[in-house]
Amino acid sequence: MPIRKDSKDRYVEVELRRGEEPLWMRCGACGELVFRRRLRENNYICPRCGAYFFLTAQERIAALVDPDTFQDLTLPLESDDPLKFSDRKPYADRLREARESTGLSDAVMVGKGKIGDHEVILAVMDFRFIGGSMGVVVGEQLAHAMDVAVEARVPFVLVVASGGARVQEGVLSLLQMAKTVAARGRLARAGVPYIAVLTYPSTGGVMASIASLADVTLAEQGALIGFAGPRVIQQTTGEKLPPGFQRARYALEHGLVDGVVPREGLREELMQVLDVLAGVPHGG
Amino acid sequence: MADERTIRALEEKVAELRRLVEEEGVDLREELELLEARLQKLQREYYRSLSDWDRVRLARHPDRPRGLELVHRVCEAFYELRGDRQGGDDPALRGGLARFAGRPVGVLFHHRGSTSEEQRACRSGMALPCGYRKAVRIMRVAERLRLPLLTFIDTPGAYPGVRAEEENIAGAIAESIAVLLELSVPTVAVILGEGGSGGAIALAAADRVLMLENATYTVISPEGAAAILWKDAAAAPQAAQALALSAPRLKELGVADEVIPEPLGGAHVDPEGTAQAVREAVLRHLEELLQLPLDERLKLRYSRYRNAGNLGTKAKTK
Numbered sequence: 001m002p003i004r005k006d007s008k009d010r011y012v013e014v015e016l017r018r019g020e021e022p023l024w025m026r027c028g029a030c031g032e033l034v035f036r037r038r039l040r041e042n043n044y045i046c047p048r049c050g051a052y053f054f055l056t057a058q059e060r061i062a063a064l065v066d067p068d069t070f071q072d073l074t075l076p077l078e079s080d081d082p083l084k085f086s087d088r089k090p091y092a093d094r095l096r097e098a099r100e101s102t103g104l105s106d107a108v109m110v111g112k113g114k115i116g117d118h119e120v121i122l123a124v125m126d127f128r129f130i131g132g133s134m135g136v137v138v139g140e141q142l143a144h145a146m147d148v149a150v151e152a153r154v155p156f157v158l159v160v161a162s163g164g165a166r167v168q169e170g171v172l173s174l175l176q177m178a179k180t181v182a183a184r185g186r187l188a189r190a191g192v193p194y195i196a197v198l199t200y201p202s203t204g205g206v207m208a209s210i211a212s213l214a215d216v217t218l219a220e221q222g223a224l225i226g227f228a229g230p231r232v233i234q235q236t237t238g239e240k241l242p243p244g245f246q247r248a249r250y251a252l253e254h255g256l257v258d259g260v261v262p263r264e265g266l267r268e269e270l271m272q273v274l275d276v277l278a279g280v281p282h283g284g
Numbered sequence: 285m286a287d288e289r290t291i292r293a294l295e296e297k298v299a300e301l302r303r304l305v306e307e308e309g310v311d312l313r314e315e316l317e318l319l320e321a322r323l324q325k326l327q328r329e330y331y332r333s334l335s336d337w338d339r340v341r342l343a344r345h346p347d348r349p350r351g352l353e354l355v356h357r358v359c360e361a362f363y364e365l366r367g368d369r370q371g372g373d374d375p376a377l378r379g380g381l382a383r384f385a386g387r388p389v390g391v392l393f394h395h396r397g398s399t400s401e402e403q404r405a406c407r408s409g410m411a412l413p414c415g416y417r418k419a420v421r422i423m424r425v426a427e428r429l430r431l432p433l434l435t436f437i438d439t440p441g442a443y444p445g446v447r448a449e450e451e452n453i454a455g456a457i458a459e460s461i462a463v464l465l466e467l468s469v470p471t472v473a474v475i476l477g478e479g480g481s482g483g484a485i486a487l488a489a490a491d492r493v494l495m496l497e498n499a500t501y502t503v504i505s506p507e508g509a510a511a512i513l514w515k516d517a518a519a520a521p522q523a524a525q526a527l528a529l530s531a532p533r534l535k536e537l538g539v540a541d542e543v544i545p546e547p548l549g550g551a552h553v554d555p556e557g558t559a560q561a562v563r564e565a566v567l568r569h570l571e572e573l574l575q576l577p578l579d580e581r582l583k584l585r586y587s588r589y590r591n592a593g594n595l596g597t598k599a600k601t602k
Contacts, residue, residue, distance in 0.1 A: 087513035136593035165503045170527045174503040175592035178489040181461045182589040208482040212458035227454040228444030237445045254450045
């Protein structure tokens with residue numbers, strides 16, 4: 001991952017972590033070596049420069065959910081490479097490597113937990129797994145999470161960290177947009193609240209489907225939010241991109257999200273929303 | 285060996301001979317017949333063994349019938365509705381009310397433009413948020429008036445631009461998919477040319493999805509995939525193959541319900557014949573859908589998309 005700095009949002013992409021967690025981690029923005037426990041206590045924000053480290057799904061869940069309340073409901077599914085796709089590297093190899101380095105079956109974790117004593121169904125995406133991209137398995141897990149929320153009659157919280165649809169599953173990935181939107185239709189008809197938290201990045205096919213259809217949409221400070229990537233826009237149109245383009249604050253200014261929240265305040269913010277919505281869905 | 289250049293050269297020769305025979309009365313009838321037979325044989329060989337990349341190029345052929353032209357040929361009458369009622373209109377995504385096989389319907393289609401001026405205005409079929417909002421508006425009109433909805437898709441993708449982002453292109457596409465999935469009226473989508481990613485599925489999440497033989501439907505353009513995954517723009521033909529974007533492959537995968545045959549050489553060779561084939565196929569699917577009770581139709585549509593990719597590409601248990 002390249003290092004990108006946005007002083008206004010004091011958000012920095014940092015090196016993706018793979019495999020075993022080291023004791024010390026180097027900030028990709030300022031180079032500071034931070035003791036890992038200290039970093040965790042600081043919400044994976046660099047204590048020296050304020051850069052946000054990417055969060056794994058497990059870390060995000062731990063940061064949002066009341067201690068010891070999370071129950072993993074991720075379906076035991078793995079992609080079987082439906083198109084037998086291969087570019088410079090077989091997709092099957094990419095999948096295997098991603099599974100090994102993340103300990104996940106695909107780019108999302110689903111579960112039940114409590115946030116400020118409110119029960120929720122959570123789906124948390126993980127950017128480390130092929131860019132958090134949505135193929136058939138991710139689509140299925142997200143739809144499954146919404147189905148569980150309908151049955152349990154508790155709010156659904158989605159934390160997005162995805163570059164978009166998974167290219168290696170072709171049109172089948174594109175169809176996951178319709179799959180997740182169909183599942184969200186059922187959720188909406190059941191009157192179950194849906195809260196989306198957009199993080200870095202929330203773009204492409206995921207943003208053009210499920211991530212855009214929440215009842216309440218929060219953006220983590222510095223999140224990248226949009227449809228087309230900045231490079232595609234520049235190549236196709238030759239337009240100059242305005243400062244802060246597609247970042248959380250920009251999204252707020254253009255009416256795309258309900259609020260921008262610094263990482264350390266996200267749990268509190270979700271609690272506020274859930275407090276206001278206590279008793280919804282009715283009979284839940 | 286059948287290749288495009290040989291065929292083009294032969295086509296020109298045949299045309300020249302025919303002119304000589306017909307206009308100047310030169311007695312070359314036998315030679316003409318011979319050449320015509322040879323040309324047809326080559327064409328059959330060539331168009332039967334098209335690679336996916338050949339199909340991409342045919343789908344983008346500059347003479348391929350455009351959305352508006354096809355709607356005029358497929359429908360007996362078309363009355364266009366304009367504007368999203370929120371401040372915008374988009375010539376790249378159009379629609380309105382139409383008469384199809386003697387009945388009133390709603391139609392939506394991408395339009396890439398015929399003249400170069402029109403193409404600029406239409407951004408070659410890349411629609412803006414206001415286009416998708418207009419589409420949603422027309423879907424709701426169709427539902428209110430209980431008109432089946434026909435959509436015709438031909439777009440490289442939604443427009444990637446600063447203003448489109450500021451006006452929430454992602455949300456407009458998501459809303460279009462959501463409304464289309466919940467419409468109470470029957471919906472039939474036909475992919476005419478390019479079915480490019482989010483901009484296409486916004487109109488394609490229908491009860492039935494039909495594809496012209498040389499149309500494509502893909503999550504990303506082969507050039508885009510080549511750049512991202514192969515790091516080499518020249519790998520586009522390989523990417524086209526790998527993406528399984530052709531109508532025959534998508535029929536196998538259950539994504540397309542029917543492949544509508546095109547005339548030899550592509551839709552542009554015989555636009556009227558192509559339109560007739562489209563009309564016949566759409567009518568057949570529409571009549572099937574109209575036979576189904578509402579709740580069954582909606583149940584089938586929901587399960588088609590809720591289970592998309594799960595069958596035949598079964599995600600396996602650990």
